[in-house]
Amino acid sequence: MALDPEIEVKWKIEKEQTRDSLREVKLALCRCLEKHSPPNRGKHDYIGYVKPLGFPQSAVVCGRCGAQGVVWLDDDEVNLYRKGQRIFSGPNAFTKIKVDDNGVIIPNNQQGDKNANT
Numbered sequence: 475m476a477l478d479p480e481i482e483v484k485w486k487i488e489k490e491q492t493r494d495s496l497r498e499v500k501l502a503l504c505r506c507l508e509k510h511s512p513p514n515r516g517k518h519d520y521i522g523y524v525k526p527l528g529f530p531q532s533a534v535v536c537g538r539c540g541a542q543g544v545v546w547l548d549d550d551e552v553n554l555y556r557k558g559q560r561i562f563s564g565p566n567a568f569t570k571i572k573v574d575d576n577g578v579i580i581p582n583n584q585q586g587d588k589n590a591n592t
Contacts, residue, residue, distance in 0.1 A: 502551060502562035502571060504543040506536035512581060513546055520546035522580035524555060524573040534571055544579075545571050552578050 503520060505513045513520055523544040526534040536543040545562060547555060554562075561572050 501565050503546045504534050504537050504564065504571065505546055506539060506541035506543050508541060510536055510538045511544070511546070518548050520548055522547055522552055522578040524578055525576060527560075527572045527574050529574065545573050547578065552580075 501518075503513050503518070504526075505511045507523075511523070523546045525544055526532040529544070530542045532542070534543050534545065535541060547562070551559075551562060555573070555578055560575070561570055563570055
């Protein structure tokens with residue numbers, strides 16, 4: 475049984491829009507504090523970091539050197555953290571990272587937010 479051509483076209487458009495939106499998803503990034511932070515040389519503007527659950531004995535390591543890592547978040551992810559989200563996706567479906575409740579640390583108070591480190 476064939477779909478109505480109008481419904482089929484609409485479905486294809488929605489499918490493509492979904493693919494495009496998935497390509498634009500920003501992802502948390504793990505980097506060590508000693509050598510590879512802040513990671514703002516790429517496509518994303520990471521503004522602050524949170525510590526993974528169990529830090530510094532956590533299994534989360536820097537994606538560059540393998541040292542203990544923290545989870546860097548962009549502005550949208552910081553807002554999600556402040557609303558209670560504690561699990562963030564890494565750069566692929568293999569990685570999800572659970573972070574602690576100790577707040578976001580924004581180095582040098584980049585946004586001028588006097589309550590930034592929360």
